Amino acid sequence: MNRRDQELLDKQLHAIYVPPRNDGVLMLAVLAIFFAGIALGGFLYAYTSEPGPVPMNVASIAPPLTQQ
Numbered sequence: 001m002n003r004r005d006q007e008l009l010d011k012q013l014h015a016i017y018v019p020p021r022n023d024g025v026l027m028l029a030v031l032a033i034f035f036a037g038i039a040l041g042g043f044l045y046a047y048t049s050e051p052g053p054v055p056m057n058v059a060s061i062a063p064p065l066t067q068q
Contacts, residue, residue, distance in 0.1 A: 001009075
């Protein structure tokens with residue numbers, strides 16, 4: 001693209017006005033929708049099934065081993 005082409009393109013695009021975007025507001029809206037979806041999904045999933053049995057052989061219940 002030479003200088004003449006650039007000038008012609010500038011003349012053609014002069015009539016098109018693109019307002020500046022506010023990306024911070026857009027990102028905040030996307031994050032709000034994302035977290036609302038997670039919260040809604042967790043709320044709906046919690047009431048779809050009964051809780052399973054509690055395992056009795058969980059390692060965190062065992063007393064810590066001591067070194068001798």
